[in-house]
Amino acid sequence: MLYTCIIALCFFIVLIGLFLTLYHLKQSTKNNNTEQPKFSLQYPYAWLIQESPSLIITTAFYHFSADSQTDYGAYLNGLLVLHYTYRCLIYPFMVDWKCRNSLFSVAFAFQFSVWNGLAQCAWNSFFQPEWAEKTDTENWLNALGVLMFLLGLFTHIIADIQLVHHRRVSCSCTIPKRFLFSLVTSPQYFGECLQWIGYFLAATSPPALAFALFTICNFAPRARNIHRWHCSVEEGNRKALIPFVL
Incomplete structure (x- = not known):
């Protein structure tokens, strides 16, 4: 029963990703409208609320599923x-307190965080085999995935810091020009995609695959729109998402 529920959640996660792809593809350019949503929250509170289920669920599974999860699942x-x-x-x-996010977006993200957190952690706690039980090839693949996860995490944290700092000191609609910003318009999205593809290689589970696909579906078209908008206001040779490629 639990296995079936997790697989159903995986299909749900992918469907949401496909929906977001269609939504973002309809946006030909980055929305530069400064008008705030009527019903909204300041960015810090919005992010805290919508991401809190993921942190609560993952922390709870990490601490309270010791009897069922393998050491690798706990990892x-x-x-x-x-x-x-x-x-x-x-x-x-870190983000600008003047910006606001709509209550609808917060509620949507909150709900997604609940379902995705449950799918990822339930699989890791009840269905993830021990590292020692895998073949050498699987172990190398998992190790590569962990490395990609950490590299992607580092990349998007540094990109976040640069972008936040740039917006505080610059009144223009430009983007930073150092680190990966010299190569791609949205290195923060590149880092997240790299991170969750790496997580899939590390976990090799249906929920991890679903979330990796969701991340690509969500961020790739957004990076495309942002890149097109920035190309319309400033020149540059950077790519949209993947350095030297796309």
């Missing part, structure tokens, strides 16, 4: 705790 849940500690407790207080 994967620990990676999730690491990511969502940053995303929930650090990043919200």
